[in-house]
Amino acid sequence: MLSLNFAEIDILTSLRGHRRVDHINDDMPINRDVHVTPPAAASSESLPTESVEVSVVIPCLNEAKSLEFCIRKARSAFESADIRGEVVVADNGSTDGSVEIATALGARVIQVKNKGYGAALTGGIAAARGEFIIMGDGDDSYDFSAVPEFVRKWREGYDVVMGNRFRGEIKTGAMPWSHKYIGNPGFTALINLFFRTGFGDCLCGMRGFARAAYDRLDLQCAGMEWAPEFDIEAALADLRMTEIPIVLWPDKRGRPPHLRRFIDGWLTLRFILSKAAETFSTRWMAAQKPHASRSFLPKVNSERTDGE
Ligand SMILES: Nc1nc2c(ncn2[C@@H]2O[C@H](COP(=O)(O)OP(=O)(O)OP(=O)(O)O)[C@@H](O)[C@H]2O)c(=O)[nH]1
Numbered sequence: 001m002l003s004l005n006f007a008e009i010d011i012l013t014s015l016r017g018h019r020r021v022d023h024i025n026d027d028m029p030i031n032r033d034v035h036v037t038p039p040a041a042a043s044s045e046s047l048p049t050e051s052v053e054v055s056v057v058i059p060c061l062n063e064a065k066s067l068e069f070c071i072r073k074a075r076s077a078f079e080s081a082d083i084r085g086e087v088v089v090a091d092n093g094s095t096d097g098s099v100e101i102a103t104a105l106g107a108r109v110i111q112v113k114n115k116g117y118g119a120a121l122t123g124g125i126a127a128a129r130g131e132f133i134i135m136g137d138g139d140d141s142y143d144f145s146a147v148p149e150f151v152r153k154w155r156e157g158y159d160v161v162m163g164n165r166f167r168g169e170i171k172t173g174a175m176p177w178s179h180k181y182i183g184n185p186g187f188t189a190l191i192n193l194f195f196r197t198g199f200g201d202c203l204c205g206m207r208g209f210a211r212a213a214y215d216r217l218d219l220q221c222a223g224m225e226w227a228p229e230f231d232i233e234a235a236l237a238d239l240r241m242t243e244i245p246i247v248l249w250p251d252k253r254g255r256p257p258h259l260r261r262f263i264d265g266w267l268t269l270r271f272i273l274s275k276a277a278e279t280f281s282t283r284w285m286a287a288q289k290p291h292a293s294r295s296f297l298p299k300v301n302s303e304r305t306d307g308e
């Protein structure tokens with residue numbers, strides 16, 4: 001189980017102005033209200049905590065080639081749509097300068113010690129201050145210019161706004177054929193078979209959700225299974241959910257993704273099946289209870305036979 005305990009704050013000097021890194025580790029209690037010094041550069045990150053409306057959370061492990069594009073797109077989306085927003089980079093131990101880039105651009109950098117995609121997201125979301133959170137990869141495959149569309153749906157009253165790459169567009173070279181025709185549609189069908197999420201792209205890495213709704217889900221997965229866990233728990237919690245078409249672009253990393261096709265595929269399959277087994281066996285047991293108690297209780301003989 002992922003234990004997410006927060007927070008120790010370091011204010012370090014960086015190449016330009018202040019470099020602020022929030023550390024999340026195992027041994028400290030969660031404190032989301034901790035106040036940190038804003039970066040020297042005037043930015044939306046200098047908003048007081050109570051006035052942050054939207055947080056963009058970017059899980060990051062060595063994304064120096066692409067992170068700048070992601071942060072800039074998110075920030076200009078905030079400006080163009082007049083959204084009071086912040087960018088939170090949940091760093092998972094990058095050693096390629098991602099942290100310096102994020103800090104120089106005025107993002108809040110959260111150092112998440114627990115490894116894995118889900119762990120990075122959980123840490124970043126815990127530290128995010130917005131009422132609405134939009135997450136997306138740091139490889140520039142998701143376009144944060146779409147932030148206002150997610151926010152619009154949230155303002156219409158939805159708890160979860162899922163991106164759908166299949167209803168939008170998958171640019172040439174953005175997704176391997178095995179993911180496009182087998183992995184993503186297959187996992188989406190499997191999740192919907194058991195849990196009827198209503199999503200057409202269950203493993204999409206760009207999604208928005210209300211903080212209050214997210215807090216009800218109590219997600220535990222530290223790896224790539226975080227995404228299906230989110231879908232399943234959101235469906236079980238009966239959240240108000242919708243999806244919007246989005247575009248997937250080829251990433252800008254120039255190296256293989258962190259995703260391990262077969263291992264992560266297997267872990268995802270195992271997670272969905274075990275979650276289905278757990279959910280349906282619990283329901284079955286609950287449905288059997290009244291009968292069970294009737295059939296297994298010792299028969300009570302109203303006529304006393306012991307002669308007393
Ligand atoms: N897989 C993985 N991703 C991490 C981790 N820590 C942070 N990340 C970030 O999580 C995001 C998702 O990782 P990707 O490698 O893009 O995985 P993916 O999007 O499923 O795979 P592609 O579609 O092939 O890019 C990226 O921004 C990573 O930098 C980690 O430990 N594992």
Ligand SMILES: [Mg+2]
Pocket residue numbers: 137139141205251257
């Ligand atoms: Mg990616």
